[in-house]
Amino acid sequence: MWRHTALAAGTSPLLAADRWDGPGAWWPVFPILWILVIGGIVTTVVLLGRRNRTLAGPRAGEAKLAERFASGDIDEQEYRERRAVLREQGR
Numbered sequence: 001m002w003r004h005t006a007l008a009a010g011t012s013p014l015l016a017a018d019r020w021d022g023p024g025a026w027w028p029v030f031p032i033l034w035i036l037v038i039g040g041i042v043t044t045v046v047l048l049g050r051r052n053r054t055l056a057g058p059r060a061g062e063a064k065l066a067e068r069f070a071s072g073d074i075d076e077q078e079y080r081e082r083r084a085v086l087r088e089q090g091r
Contacts, residue, residue: 061086 062083069079
């Protein structure tokens with residue numbers, strides 16, 4: 001008991017009054033912040049993926065058509081007709 005009294009007498013009043021009552025009422029801020037950040041990242045990835053997927057169909061079709069035209073499989077008239085059909089379907 002004497003040691004405890006000596007230790008308490010040697011400490012400053014600031015340290016003697018220091019106590020921790022838990023994290024406080026503001027602790028939900030950080031989990032909510034992380035949920036919002038992760039949700040924003042997921043939403044961005046999903047929306048960009050959908051946009052790229054919808055644009056990939058017509059582009060892929062036109063690219064294949066251009067390859068066939070370049071290799072001489074189809075003539076210019078057929079190329080223009082099929083490209084017009086692809087662009088109408090893409091709308």
